[in-house]
Amino acid sequence: MRRSATTSLGYALLGILLHKPSSGYEVRKIFSETPMGSFSDSPGAIYPALARLEERKLVRGSVDRGPGLRERKILRLTAAGRRDLRGWLTAPIERADVVSRMGELMLRFSFLDEGAGPAATLQFLQSLAAELQAYLPSVRAYFKNHAHEMPMSARLALASGVMGYEARLRWVKHAVSEYRKA
Amino acid sequence: MRRSATTSLGYALLGILLHKPSSGYEVRKIFSETPMGSFSDSPGAIYPALARLEERKLVRGSVDRGPGLRERKILRLTAAGRRDLRGWLTAPIERADVVSRMGELMLRFSFLDEGAGPAATLQFLQSLAAELQAYLPSVRAYFKNHAHEMPMSARLALASGVMGYEARLRWVKHAVSEYRKA
DNA sequence: AGTATCATGTAAGAGGTTACATGATTTT
DNA sequence: AAAATCATGTAACCTCTTACATGATACT
Numbered sequence: 001m002r003r004s005a006t007t008s009l010g011y012a013l014l015g016i017l018l019h020k021p022s023s024g025y026e027v028r029k030i031f032s033e034t035p036m037g038s039f040s041d042s043p044g045a046i047y048p049a050l051a052r053l054e055e056r057k058l059v060r061g062s063v064d065r066g067p068g069l070r071e072r073k074i075l076r077l078t079a080a081g082r083r084d085l086r087g088w089l090t091a092p093i094e095r096a097d098v099v100s101r102m103g104e105l106m107l108r109f110s111f112l113d114e115g116a117g118p119a120a121t122l123q124f125l126q127s128l129a130a131e132l133q134a135y136l137p138s139v140r141a142y143f144k145n146h147a148h149e150m151p152m153s154a155r156l157a158l159a160s161g162v163m164g165y166e167a168r169l170r171w172v173k174h175a176v177s178e179y180r181k182a
Numbered sequence: 183m184r185r186s187a188t189t190s191l192g193y194a195l196l197g198i199l200l201h202k203p204s205s206g207y208e209v210r211k212i213f214s215e216t217p218m219g220s221f222s223d224s225p226g227a228i229y230p231a232l233a234r235l236e237e238r239k240l241v242r243g244s245v246d247r248g249p250g251l252r253e254r255k256i257l258r259l260t261a262a263g264r265r266d267l268r269g270w271l272t273a274p275i276e277r278a279d280v281v282s283r284m285g286e287l288m289l290r291f292s293f294l295d296e297g298a299g300p301a302a303t304l305q306f307l308q309s310l311a312a313e314l315q316a317y318l319p320s321v322r323a324y325f326k327n328h329a330h331e332m333p334m335s336a337r338l339a340l341a342s343g344v345m346g347y348e349a350r351l352r353w354v355k356h357a358v359s360e361y362r363k364a
Numbered sequence: 365a366g367t368a369t370c371a372t373g374t375a376a377g378a379g380g381t382t383a384c385a386t387g388a389t390t391t392t
Numbered sequence: 393a394a395a396a397t398c399a400t401g402t403a404a405c406c407t408c409t410t411a412c413a414t415g416a417t418a419c420t
Contacts, residue, residue: 004378019333025399034328035321035343036336038282045380047401052379070388070399100220110339121335139217146216151201152364153303154218156357157292160350161217167349168342175338182334186406207371227408229373234407252371252416370417378409389398 006058006084008104009049012037014077014085015111017059021076024050037107050075058084082115089116093127098135102168118179125176132169139165188240188266190286191231194219196259196267197293199241203258206232219289232257240266264297271298275309280317284350300361307358314351321347 006014016027024047032041039045053059058081061073077085089112097105105128112121139162147155188196198209206229214223221227235241240263243255259267271294279287287310294303321344329337 007379009379023399024401028399035281035324036340040380042381043399043401044382044403048379051401072399099217106339106342110336113333113335118334142217151295152300152361153295154292156360157288158218160288160353160357163349163353164346167345171342171345175342178338179334189407191407205371206373210371222408224409225371225373226375226410230407233373254371366420368417368419370415372414374413375411376409379407381404381406383403383405385402386400387398389396391396392394 006053006056006088007049008107009039009045010053010058011085011088011111012039012107013046013049013053014058014081015107015115017075018077018082018085018111019114021074023064023072023074025072036110038103053081057081085111085115090120090124093124093131095131095135098128098131098165118182122176122179125172125179129169129172129176132165132172136162136165136169188235188238188270189231190289191221191227192235192240193267193270193293194221194289195228195231195235196240196263197289197297199257200259200264200267200293201296203256205246205254205256207254218292220285235263239263267293267297272302272306275306275313277313277317280310280313280347300364304358304361307354307361311351311354311358314347314354318344318347318351 013027016022016030022030024043027050028041028043028046031037031039031046050059054061054075057078059075060078061075063071064074065071089108093105109121109124109128112124143158143162147158150158195209198204198212204212206225209232210223210225210228213219213221213228232241236243236257239260241257242260243257245253246256247253271290275287291303291306291310294306325340325344329340332340
């Protein structure tokens with residue numbers, strides 16, 4: 001019974017706080033006002049998640065009383081927080097990540113530069129390209145073998161999935177070349 | 183305190199069972215062996231979910247004892263189940279669906295033909311195209327205004343999101359034309 | 365005889381959703 | 393004075409994850 005690991009939301013918070021130490025309220029605004037991440041901006045999700053990070057000493061809070069505002073708690077990463085984030089960012093990419101956690105992979109990628117540096121970012125992209133290339137044939141094969149027996153909307157939905165993986169792979173290659181330039 | 187509605191997993195199960203009445207075990211295999219849906223195939227998720235559907239009388243089970251196999255419980259939709267599924271399938275598409283529940287929209291789409299017929303499917307696609315077209319400018323604007331202040335990996339991740347919406351829109355238009363042919 | 369597959373569940377714990385609660389400060 | 397926004401939280405409920413439990417049948 002290993003003690004529970006940091007969740008996806010936890011890492012999203014760590015990534016945001018690494019970029020810029022913020023209050024819970026500011027993080028909520030990021031979730032509600034920017035297109036990045038599909039996390040809930042509800043206080044019932046965010047404040048308990050921040051409290052867990054604090055309990056585990058991954059972030060530390062300091063009270064800030066700006067000019068004429070209600071006081072707010074600014075959270076920033078500890079050394080342990082940076083380590084935990086970095087561990088998540090640089091974890092090996094597996095088939096299961098590509099199949100059912102692509103959103104989390106993109107979240108990781110968006111933090112990679114700041115959290116682990118350009119070498120790790122490039123490594124991530126190459127590894128992602130490899131996994132996509134390995135996975136794509138099996139989806140294409142599934143499509144080929146089953147498309148004819150599916151209702152039209154199901155077939156089109158599956159085709160959309162295949163196209164999504166292909167588009168992602170093209171994007172990865174584009175990102176690699178952008179990265180090499182810099 | 184309204185009694186809790188059917189979940190995404192619940193609707194995935196209803197859609198699968200409408201297509202073909204099945205046992206919990208068969209459904210698990212669908213989740214583990216086909217690229218469709220990113221649902222867990224764990225018994226701890228599926229059996230309780232099926233039990234909830236049965237409690238609510240959306241599905242009914244009948245014991246099947248095939249030739250020389252352990253007996254299994256085949257579940258099929260009731261009239262109430264077909265109604266509930268149809269209500270979900272034909273619900274209006276909102277901004278929030280496009281922003282953070284695209285996976286659920288595609289799941290809905292894949293069941294639409296069988297669950298609500300071709301007219302509803304076409305209506306769904308047109309409505310999705312409209313929402314995408316309305317949403318895209320705001321993401322593009324966000325990208326234009328914030329890309330320069332973001333780390334490279336974050337910028338590339340956001341660009342990937344924009345490209346994803348654009349690709350999805352092209353796919354919707356393609357799907358509409360496929361549908362009109364039939 | 366032993367391992368793999370078929371088949372259905374339960375229990376404990378963690379985390380998210382929805383709704384409620386509270387109060388300070390700023391804008392109209 | 394009222395409404396909006398800033399700001400932080402809690403409580404009840406529900407669902408999912410992980411792990412365990414059980415037993416039948418098929419394959420080697």
